[in-house]
Amino acid sequence: MNFDDTQQEAEFREIARTWIAANAPKEFEEELSKSSLGRIRLAKHDMVEVGKAWQKKKAEGGWACLHWPKEYGGRGATPIERVIWQQEEGVYGKLTQPFQIGEGMCGPTVMAWGSEDAKRRYLPKLASGEEIWCQLFSEPSAGSDVAGLRTRAEKKGDNWVVNGQKIWTSGAHYSDYGLLIARTDPNVPKHKGLTMFFLDMKSPGVEVRPIKQANGMQEFNEVYFTDVVIPDSQRLGAVGEGWSVSLTTLMNERMSIGSRLATGVPEMFEFCSNLMLEDGLAIDDPAVRSKLASWAVKASGLKYTSYRAISALSKGERPGPENSIGKLVSGLMLQDIATYAMDLEGAAGSLTGTDEEQANGQFQQMLLSSPSMRIAGGTDEILRNIIAERVLGLPGDIRVDKDVPYNKIPTKGR
Amino acid sequence: MNFDFSDEQKQMRDEARKFLSEQCPPKAVREVLDGKAPYDKALWKGLAEMGFLGVAIPEQFGGAGAGHLELCVIAEEMGRALAPVPFSSTVYLAAEAILIAGSDAQKQKWLPKIASGDAIGTLALFEGKGNPSPKAINVTANGGVLNGVKKPVADGAIADFAVVAARTGSSGRESDISLFIVDLKAGGVEVKSLTNIDLTRGQAEITFKDAKAEPLGAAGEGWSVITQVLDRAAVLTAFEQVGGADRALEMGRDYALDRIAFGRPIGSFQAVKHMLADMYVSATLARSNCYYGAWALSTNAGELPEAAAAARISATQAFQHCAKNNIQVHGGMGFTWEFDCHMYYRRANAVALGLGSLSYWEDALIDRMRKKNAA
Numbered sequence: 017m018n019f020d021d022t023q024q025e026a027e028f029r030e031i032a033r034t035w036i037a038a039n040a041p042k043e044f045e046e047e048l049s050k051s052s053l054g055r056i057r058l059a060k061h062d063m064v065e066v067g068k069a070w071q072k073k074k075a076e077g078g079w080a081c082l083h084w085p086k087e088y089g090g091r092g093a094t095p096i097e098r099v100i101w102q103q104e105e106g107v108y109g110k111l112t113q114p115f116q117i118g119e120g121m122c123g124p125t126v127m128a129w130g131s132e133d134a135k136r137r138y139l140p141k142l143a144s145g146e147e148i149w150c151q152l153f154s155e156p157s158a159g160s161d162v163a164g165l166r167t168r169a170e171k172k173g174d175n176w177v178v179n180g181q182k183i184w185t186s187g188a189h190y191s192d193y194g195l196l197i198a199r200t201d202p203n204v205p206k207h208k209g210l211t212m213f214f215l216d217m218k219s220p221g222v223e224v225r226p227i228k229q230a231n232g233m234q235e236f237n238e239v240y241f242t243d244v245v246i247p248d249s250q251r252l253g254a255v256g257e258g259w260s261v262s263l264t265t266l267m268n269e270r271m272s273i274g275s276r277l278a279t280g281v282p283e284m285f286e287f288c289s290n291l292m293l294e295d296g297l298a299i300d301d302p303a304v305r306s307k308l309a310s311w312a313v314k315a316s317g318l319k320y321t322s323y324r325a326i327s328a329l330s331k332g333e334r335p336g337p338e339n340s341i342g343k344l345v346s347g348l349m350l351q352d353i354a355t356y357a358m359d360l361e362g363a364a365g366s367l368t369g370t371d372e373e374q375a376n377g378q379f380q381q382m383l384l385s386s387p388s389m390r391i392a393g394g395t396d397e398i399l400r401n402i403i404a405e406r407v408l409g410l411p412g413d414i415r416v417d418k419d420v421p422y423n424k425i426p427t428k429g430r
Numbered sequence: 431m432n433f434d435f436s437d438e439q440k441q442m443r444d445e446a447r448k449f450l451s452e453q454c455p456p457k458a459v460r461e462v463l464d465g466k467a468p469y470d471k472a473l474w475k476g477l478a479e480m481g482f483l484g485v486a487i488p489e490q491f492g493g494a495g496a497g498h499l500e501l502c503v504i505a506e507e508m509g510r511a512l513a514p515v516p517f518s519s520t521v522y523l524a525a526e527a528i529l530i531a532g533s534d535a536q537k538q539k540w541l542p543k544i545a546s547g548d549a550i551g552t553l554a555l556f557e558g559k560g561n562p563s564p565k566a567i568n569v570t571a572n573g574g575v576l577n578g579v580k581k582p583v584a585d586g587a588i589a590d591f592a593v594v595a596a597r598t599g600s601s602g603r604e605s606d607i608s609l610f611i612v613d614l615k616a617g618g619v620e621v622k623s624l625t626n627i628d629l630t631r632g633q634a635e636i637t638f639k640d641a642k643a644e645p646l647g648a649a650g651e652g653w654s655v656i657t658q659v660l661d662r663a664a665v666l667t668a669f670e671q672v673g674g675a676d677r678a679l680e681m682g683r684d685y686a687l688d689r690i691a692f693g694r695p696i697g698s699f700q701a702v703k704h705m706l707a708d709m710y711v712s713a714t715l716a717r718s719n720c721y722y723g724a725w726a727l728s729t730n731a732g733e734l735p736e737a738a739a740a741a742r743i744s745a746t747q748a749f750q751h752c753a754k755n756n757i758q759v760h761g762g763m764g765f766t767w768e769f770d771c772h773m774y775y776r777r778a779n780a781v782a783l784g785l786g787s788l789s790y791w792e793d794a795l796i797d798r799m800r801k802k803n804a805a
Contacts, residue, residue: 017432017433017434017435017436017499017721017724017725017728018431018432018433018725019431019433019725020431020432021431025431126592173578196795254605263711263739285799285803289800289803299796299800302789302793305792305793305796306793308792308794308796308798309739309743309791309792309793309795310743310747310792312740312795312796312799313715313719313740313743313744313747313795314715314744316718316719316722316740316744317714317715317716317718317719317744318715318718318722320433320718320719320722321714321715321718323431323433323718324433324434324718324721325432326433327431327432327433327434328434330431330432331432331434338714338718339708341711341715342713344711345711391624399701399707400700400703400704400707400708401700401703401707403702403707403710403711404697404701404703404704404706404707405708407710408679408703408706408707408710409687410683410686410687410697410698410702410703410706411684411687411694411695411697411698413698413700414698416693421739
């Protein structure tokens with residue numbers, strides 16, 4: 017048992033470190049280090065533009081999507097090399113946020129199901145950040161039950177005509193392409209009538225509208241489709257195979273090993289170490305210590321769980337299912353920590369001003385944003401189902417609409 | 431990075447699991463549970479023959495000389511099987527105290543006997559309610575004899591000797607405490623069994639009346655040794671707890687697959703599935719914290735105090751959580767004497783207290799994290 021690199025890994029790390037030292041946009045280092053809890057702010061620059069510049073530089077140096085094959089814009093690197101790269105990229109990794117859906121979900125789907133022409137045309141530009149991709153799966157009536165989606169695609173000659181609405185689309189407003197799942201046959205059970213496409217987000221009939229979220233911010237979008245034409249050559253997988261294709265996408269979403277999830281624990285530890293209560297520092301209070309300790313061991317548990325997965329990769333093995341717990345643990349913890357930090361401040365805890373409170377309003381912001389952490393990318397409940405079914409081998413839920421043609425499924429509860 | 435046990439260590443785990451599934455099935459645990467024996471003597475002998483008792487004891491003192499990672503692996507299996515033997519008190523507490531502080535002669539005298547199963551040892555630390563603290567020690571040592579009462583002492587009624595923390599000064603500092611080895615079969619020692627929630631592991635009250643005691647380590651160094659012993663034992667016990675948590679989770683899962691209600695396996699209901707998924711989450715977090723503790727223990731790293739506290743807290747929570755919800759998944763059957771669920775529930779809650787309670791370790795973790803942050 018050790019934390020050391022193998023000789024090969026150490027050599028790779030040295031090459032990566034040297035390249036980053038010579039090429040990283042150091043002018044943003046400080047601002048990026050201060051951005052915590054998933055909130056990235058650059059005061060005077062556009063995040064996407066700065067991100068694109070970094071991504072382009074990485075692509076030129078052979079560091080973009082480095083686990084992809086070279087012919088599609090990658091480096092042909094091993095999984096452990098990818099983890100080492102992420103560790104070395106450090107704070108600059110925060111700049112890759114606009115590309116994560118493309119790299120993590122859309123790209124792998126195109127790679128698995130696209131034609132050779134499509135792969136060579138789209139993947140290198142996706143990797144270099146020249147073209148940004150978004151994912152068009154969720155709908156107002158199809159969230160956890162995404163197979164119940166309503167957006168229609170109808171065949172007209174060599175084209176498909178799409179009508180409907182998607183929601184919760186991160187980055188749709190700056191994306192060039194989208195991965196779209198739509199219903200092509202409403203007369204068969206819901207999973208069997210779906211087909212996967214990709215489309216140019218500038219196509220006529222595509223309208224992107226930002227959603228004003230519960231936390232007051234606008235990070236997600238609604239995307240409306242009105243008679244949008246998609247050539248059949250942009251279909252991924254067979255007609256009616258869309259559900260299988262989507263599983264490639266979703267499996268990749270959950271394979272993000274080594275990506276560090278914010279837990280809120282370091283911030284909370286610092287906050288309690290400085291907050292003066294009536295009887296002294298918060299961190300000297302037994303009740304505070306007890307809660308802090310319980311959160312600290314969850315955070316360290318997550319960290320060492322990812323180390324176990326990295327070790328498996330290092331040995332060339334497939335990581336076990338342990339990593340599936342990450343978002344489930346961290347999402348709820350962020351919410352609990354925010355609530356408790358504010359509780360310690362008393363009535364003033366409700367204030368969001370950035371100048372008077374030591375923590376700069378970060379816990380108030382965390383409180384308002386944390387509900388989305390427990391919903392986006394699989395709700396806590398869906399994640400528990402996945403652990404129960406795929407890890408523990410418990411039976412799937414009874415699905416009353418499984419064999420019912422899609423257009424016969426009730427759409428109102430009462 | 432190789433944050434995993436080696437193939438040899440995993441092989442040892444498989445051997446231990448096989449041995450314990452044959453020699454320590456629930457039926458054997460029940461012999462002790464039902465009061466038919468104070469501990470499983472045949473199993474104790476068998477563990478000695480397998481080399482498990484001396485796995486971390488150097489060869490020159492009669493052990494296998496393997497190391498603490500190997501001991502972690504065995505500990506997990508002991509916890510899984512609820513082995514009703516004085517393993518933790520003898521191996522994690524008494525042997526570790528002698529390894530840390532013993533003279534060569536003391537090591538020669540006791541360690542080979544521990545490895546061969548011929549001596550049961552324990553640590554006599556507590557004196558009534560409360561957590562480990564030098565202030566709570568009132569047993570006195572004067573002129574080579576001890577006076578006072580220790581309770582609870584794990585496995586005290588079956589132990590041959592005890593490492594005893596006693597007061598040798600009155601300055602109010604940690605240096606007032608020294609350690610002694612006491613032959614519990616000699617004069618001046620009265621041992622009384624105490625009943626406790628875990629019927630598979632004994633607790634005792636030990637009264638010393640001018641009992642002869644031999645110093646262990648330098649005078650005034652006792653508390654520093656106790657702290658080190660507790661950290662090591664915290665990691666090893668955490669592995670037992672993770673073993674128990676995993677087994678309780680498996681029992682719950684298996685029952686949820688088998689038991690039919692409302693025309694379907696209860697494991698298909700989300701209320702039950704989610705409970706089991708949450709058990710998996712706590713067991714996984716605990717295991718990962720334990721691995722870090724194992725690394726720190728085996729390399730004697732400066733991180734051991736913090737790693738030990740984290741492993742201890744996480745494993746205590748996981749075992750309690752899994753044992754409690756295993757009963758819940760079983761419903762009424764889980765609350766019968768006949769089903770094994772209560773044996774895990776009893777062990778989970780007793781072992782949560784033995785080295786100091788959860789709040790004690792939470793407190794310790796925060797202190798240790800602060801120390802690290804300040805450094």
